[in-house]
Amino acid sequence: HEQQFTHHPLLVLSNFGFQQIQVKLMASMFQNMFPSINVHRVNVNSIKRCLLVSYDAETQLLDFRHYSVKVVPVGVSKGLKKLLQEKFPNMSRLEDISELL
Numbered sequence: 001h002e003q004q005f006t007h008h009p010l011l012v013l014s015n016f017g018f019q020q021i022q023v024k025l026m027a028s029m030f031q032n033m034f035p036s037i038n039v040h041r042v043n044v045n046s047i048k049r050c051l052l053v054s055y056d057a058e059t060q061l062l063d064f065r066h067y068s069v070k071v072v073p074v075g076v077s078k079g080l081k082k083l084l085q086e087k088f089p090n091m092s093r094l095e096d097i098s099e100l101l
Contacts, residue, residue, distance in 0.1 A: 004068060008034045009049035016055050023055065026062075045071055 011034050016027040030053055052065040072081075 004048040007046050007048055009051040009066070010037065010047050010069070012050060012052045014052065014054040015057065016053075018055075018057060023057075026055070047071075 011030060013027055013030060016023055018024075034051075047069055050067040050069050052063075052067070054063040054065075055061075056063065
């Protein structure tokens with residue numbers, strides 16, 4: 001879990017589109033707490049956490065949610081997933097590598 005805190009979280013602001021000065025100030029404060037992310041250049045594997053801040057205009061309260069994020073391969077066979085995650089399966093009973101895939 002310590003590796004999660006080596007990178008800053010992905011900040012998601014929800015319901016901060018109101019024109020009131022205090023709402024704009026809160027949004028600006030949260031955005032300046034963390035470095036900005038260039039979506040075209042970011043390495044998805046480096047995003048380990050997500051911080052969701054949601055503003056409720058009726059109650060004027062903030063909801064904070066902090067998530068741990070893990071990137072896993074999708075749409076590949078179980079054997080290939082193990083290889084991609086650097087977990088080497090026991091291949092002693094296989095005659096060919098294609099049996100693993």
